[in-house]
Amino acid sequence: MIARLKAKPLLAGQVVAALIFVGLGLAQAWPVRGDGAGAMLRALLFGDAVATAALLAAAYAFWTCLRLWRQRDSYVFHDGARLYRGSTLSWPLAAIRDVVSERDRLGIPTLRLVVDDDSEVTRPLVPLPLLDGSAEAVRGGVLFAAAGMRGVPSGVTLN
Numbered sequence: 001m002i003a004r005l006k007a008k009p010l011l012a013g014q015v016v017a018a019l020i021f022v023g024l025g026l027a028q029a030w031p032v033r034g035d036g037a038g039a040m041l042r043a044l045l046f047g048d049a050v051a052t053a054a055l056l057a058a059a060y061a062f063w064t065c066l067r068l069w070r071q072r073d074s075y076v077f078h079d080g081a082r083l084y085r086g087s088t089l090s091w092p093l094a095a096i097r098d099v100v101s102e103r104d105r106l107g108i109p110t111l112r113l114v115v116d117d118d119s120e121v122t123r124p125l126v127p128l129p130l131l132d133g134s135a136e137a138v139r140g141g142v143l144f145a146a147a148g149m150r151g152v153p154s155g156v157t158l159n
Contacts (some may be wrong), residue, residue: 001112002083002141003076003125004132005068013065021058024051066131076126076138083113085125091115096146099125099139111135113142 028047029040045052068075071086082090091113098114098120108129112122125142128135 001074001077002145003138005072005074005075005126005130006132007069009130010065010069010072014062014069017058017062017065019057021062024055024058025052026054072132076142078142080145080148083142083145089123091123091145093148096142099133099142101128111138 025044028044028051032039032043044055061078069087074076075086077084078093081093083093083096084090095116096113097116100114102112102122104110104124104127108127110127111125111131114122114126126138131138
């Protein structure tokens with residue numbers, strides 16, 4: 001295990017997303033509550049298009065925060081051959097060249113991987129506001145694991 005995520009921001013994200021979802025749902029369905037459940041469902045799905053899109057965005061935000069919260073204890077880890085981020089992305093340790101800190105499209109500082117695969121794009125590893133611990137420790141852990149795959153001596157063995 002190389003990096004963990006903070007639990008409080010993820011739980012707060014779940015609560016905020018759930019409150020937004022419930023608030024928007026009530027705002028859509030409350031005016032037609034006297035017409036029955038079918039009218040309330042139609043109002044949710046086919047009422048205000050912006051509110052329906054916001055409902056879907058709130059549901060996606062809740063699901064994302066829940067998924068990250070479930071993976072918070074071992075978000076970045078390796079098995080000796082590959083580096084894993086969550087349960088969806090992985091890279092071969094031999095292809096990792098560096099770990100840099102950059103801002104993403106939203107302006108959030110993020111640790112990113114420099115992977116040797118003939119592309120100029122860095123790969124997002126972990127947002128710094130969600131990181132439980134220091135960025136330098138994560139950078140050192142990733143580079144130490146990658147150095148072990150490239151044949152750089154990382155310890156002493158006795159026969």
